[in-house]
Each structure stands twice: as structure tokens, then as C-alpha cells.
Amino acid sequence: MRGFAQSFLVLLLVGLPSGKLWSQTASTHAVTEAEYERWKKDLSNWGRWGKDDEIGALNLITPEKRREAAGLVKEGFSVSLAGDADTVQAVDNPNPYEVKMLAIGNDRIAVAYHGIAHTHLDSLAHINDNGVFYNGYKPDPDAVLKQGHAKNSIHNVKNGIFTRGILIDIPRLKGVPYLEPGTPIYVEDLEAWEKQAGVKVSAGDALFVRTGVWARRKELGPWLRGRAEGGRSAGLDPSVIPWLKQRDIAVLGSDHPQYVSPSNLRGAVHDFALLYLGVHLFDNCDLEALADAAADRKRWDFLLTAAPLPIRGGTGSPANPIATF
Numbered sequence: 001m002r003g004f005a006q007s008f009l010v011l012l013l014v015g016l017p018s019g020k021l022w023s024q025t026a027s028t029h030a031v032t033e034a035e036y037e038r039w040k041k042d043l044s045n046w047g048r049w050g051k052d053d054e055i056g057a058l059n060l061i062t063p064e065k066r067r068e069a070a071g072l073v074k075e076g077f078s079v080s081l082a083g084d085a086d087t088v089q090a091v092d093n094p095n096p097y098e099v100k101m102l103a104i105g106n107d108r109i110a111v112a113y114h115g116i117a118h119t120h121l122d123s124l125a126h127i128n129d130n131g132v133f134y135n136g137y138k139p140d141p142d143a144v145l146k147q148g149h150a151k152n153s154i155h156n157v158k159n160g161i162f163t164r165g166i167l168i169d170i171p172r173l174k175g176v177p178y179l180e181p182g183t184p185i186y187v188e189d190l191e192a193w194e195k196q197a198g199v200k201v202s203a204g205d206a207l208f209v210r211t212g213v214w215a216r217r218k219e220l221g222p223w224l225r226g227r228a229e230g231g232r233s234a235g236l237d238p239s240v241i242p243w244l245k246q247r248d249i250a251v252l253g254s255d256h257p258q259y260v261s262p263s264n265l266r267g268a269v270h271d272f273a274l275l276y277l278g279v280h281l282f283d284n285c286d287l288e289a290l291a292d293a294a295a296d297r298k299r300w301d302f303l304l305t306a307a308p309l310p311i312r313g314g315t316g317s318p319a320n321p322i323a324t325f
Contacts, residue, residue, distance in 0.1 A: 029186055031238040036265055036272075043245045044276045046135050053135055054152050056124055056278020060204040060250040061163045069164040069303045073324050079293045081253070081321040082119040083214065083286040085111070090222040093117035113318050114283075116226040116233075116257060121308045121319040122281040123154035127274040134278050148313015157280065158310040163250055164205050165304030165323055168193045169291050170234075171212040178212025181223065181232035184260040185209065187243045197300040203248035206304040206321075210287040211235060213255040225256065227267055235260040238268035245277060251304075253282030253321065282306070282321055290323050297325055 049059045085097040095112040102108055113120040124134040132138045137151045170185055171178050173193045179185075190209075194200050201207055211234040213225075225233045236258050244252070252258055252273055258281060259269045273279040294300050303324040308317030 029184070029237055029239040031241075031265060031268070033265070036238065036268065039241060039272070040129075040276055043242060043272075045245075045278045046276070048278075051135070053278075054124065054137075054156050056134055056280070057248070057250045058157070058161070058278075058280060060248055061161070062204065065164065065204040066162050069162060072164060072301060072303045075325055077293070078322050078324045079289050081208065081282070081285040081287060081290055081323060082319065083284060085109070086117055092217075092222045092225050111318060114316060116284060119282070119284045119286065119319060119321075120316050121154065121157070121306065122274055122283060122316045123149075123157070123308075123314060124152035124274060124278060124280065125149040125154070125313075126315045127271045129271075129275060134275055144313075148311075149315065150313070153312060154308045154314040154317045155310055155312045157308050160305065160307035161206065161251060161280075161321075162303070162305050164202075164301055165208060165321075166199055166201055166205050166301050167208050167210060167287065167290055167294050167323075168197075168201075169210045169287075169294070169300075171210060171215075172291065172295065176212075177219075178216040179234035181216075181225070181234060182260065182262065183211070183234040184237035184263075185211070185235060185240070186237050187240050190240065190243065199300050201247045201249060204250045205247075206251035206253065206282075207247075207249045208253040208282070208285060208287060208290070209236060209258065210291055211255055213284075214286050214288050225261070227261065231261050233257075233259070233261045236269040238263065238265045238272075241269060241272050244269075244273065244279070249279060251282065252279050253285050255285050255287050257281070257283045282319065285321065293323070293325065299325060 086093050087097045087099055089096050098110040100108045133152050168190055170189055224231045233256050235256055237260055257270045259267050274281060306319050306321040308319050311317060
């Protein structure tokens with residue numbers, strides 16, 4: 001089996017049409033630590049856009065891709081993919097937004113936005129492996145704490161993201177309102193949705209995967225999610241990583257940081273996407289309104305626009321992605 005897996009990766013990397021091959025041959029979804037370690041080299045985008053690159057897969061959003069995305073606007077209807085600023089502390093929101101009215105026309109807002117509660121965009125300076133970030137950037141920790149990141153920061157995305165967005169609605173595929181915590185999403189699920197919805201994820205796309213977190217939370221209340229001990233979350237299984245590389249997505253988003261838990265590879269998709277694929281991530285999007293709008297129109301692709309706060313040295317930013325049909 002290991003010899004076959006190595007052969008498959010070679011086929012994938014030389015650009016053969018391996019999407020079908022993956023679906024037919026992946027009889028097991030287990031990803032060993034050794035395979036994951038090998039992917040760090042075999043699937044890496046380090047150096048692909050030059051040794052000094054700081055924006056990773058956003059390079060795939062070309063002027064041609066932007067023009068294609070603009071052409072998706074047929075009626076001018078827009079919907080937000082962001083959750084409201086949550087000021088209520090809960091088991092899944094340990095650091096709520098702080099909103100203080102300073103005067104009748106003045107307020108102060110503060111938030112520790114990383115985690116599983118608040119909609120935000122992760123920069124390529126968010127996740128590291130032994131101090132090394134995307135494209136081999138290894139900063140001095142003391143310098144970062146004093147001045148922020150010299151490379152890979154969210155400031156690189158100041159001009160915004162403008163590309164084709166695609167929604168993959170896995171609960172709708174399975175005929176349920178939401179996925180139960182701990183449910184993994186496999187390549188077979190992603191490709192079954194493509195077939196049902198009549199869309200195909202392609203280079204430069206912003207891919208959003210709905211699991212139904214906020215629909216479940218609305219019905220049953222908050223629960224422990226994420227990487228915390230005992231946390232349970234539906235999400236992308238580690239076995240989808242080669243598929244994400246093959247499809248060359250520019251941005252990845254979900255209603256939760258993009259991984260399933262529990263898993264033997266904790267946070268695998270989220271961390272691999274940022275660190276080795278150079279894919280910026282929208283975490284904790286509220287995809288419920290988007291799912292309804294897409295279903296009403298029987299359209300699952302749209303113009304995606306978004307921009308972070310232009311924070312020099314920042315590891316990310318709160319964000320409000322917008323889908324326009």
C-alpha cells in the first residue's frame with residue numbers, strides 16, 4: 001500500500017488527471033505520521049513563486065481569474081459570510097469581543113480573534129513548525145514580540161481578495177441540517193458535491209466548506225470544539241490534503257478551522273494549508289445565509305470579496321467575506 005501511495009503522489013505532482021484515481025483507489029483514509037511528514041516535502045509550495053514570496057496561493061488569483069469572477073455577478077445580490085461579533089463568553093468562545101461605549105457616538109472594540117469563535121482571516125505568519133513559517137521564513141521570536149512579523153503578515157493582503165468562491169455544502173449533500181461533531185469529510189464527499197452541484201473547484205478559487213456548526217449551535221447550544229482536550233468538530237479529514245494541492249485553491253474557508261477532531265493528526269488540514277500550501281484561511285465563517293442563498297438560486301459559485309485590517313506584522317485579522325451572485 002505504501003508503494004502505491006508513493007506512486008500516486010508522483011502521478012499527482014506531474015499534473016495527471018488524478019482526481020478520479022484518488023476517489024477510486026483510496027480504500028482507506030488513514031494518514032500516517034510518516035505520510036504526513038513526506039507530504040511536507042512532496043506537496044509543498046515553498047519556492048514555487050520565488051524564495052521571497054509572502055502571499056503563497058494568492059498568486060493563483062490572476063487578473064484573468066478576477067475578470068472571470070466578476071462575470072459571476074448576474075443579479076447583484078450580496079450575502080455576508082461572517083458571524084456577528086459575539087460578546088458572550090461560552091465554552092466555545094473563551095475570548096468574546098469586548099465592546100465598550102465611550103460616549104454616545106464613540107466606542108472601543110477589542111478581540112483576541114484566533115480560535116473557534118470569531119470570523120477571521122489567518123495570515124501565513126500564523127502557523128509555524130519549530131519556528132519556521134511558510135516559504136522557510138524563520139523570525140527571531142523576540143523581534144516578533146516587539147515589532148510583529150517582518151514577512152508573511154496579514155498586511156500583504158491589504159489590497160483584498162477578489163476571486164471566484166465556491167460553496168461545498170456537505171450537510172445538504174447528506175440530507176441533514178448539520179454534521180455531527182467528529183464527522184470527517186473525505187475527497188469522495190467533496191467530489192460527490194461537485195457532481196451534484198455541477199461545479200468543479202479550480203485553480204485560484206476560494207473554497208468554503210460548510211459543516212453546519214452554527215445551525216447545530218443554534219439548535220443545541222455551544223459545545224467544546226477545536227483542539228482542546230475533548231473537543232469535537234466535523235471537518236476536513238487529513239486525507240484531503242493532496243486533493244487541495246491538486247486543485248490549486250487560493251483560499252480555504254469553513255464554519256470552523258478546517259479540520260476534523262478528534263484526529264490522530266491534530267489540526268492537520270488547517271496547519272498544512274497555511275504552512276506548506278501557502279493558503280490563507282477564513283476560520284469560523286457563518287455559512288448558513290450563504291447556503292440558503294445558493295440553494296434558492298441553485299448556484300454554488302459566486303464572486304468572493306474580502307479584505308483584512310491592514311495591520312503590519314499581523315498574524316491575521318477579523319474579516320467580513322462577501323459573496324455576490
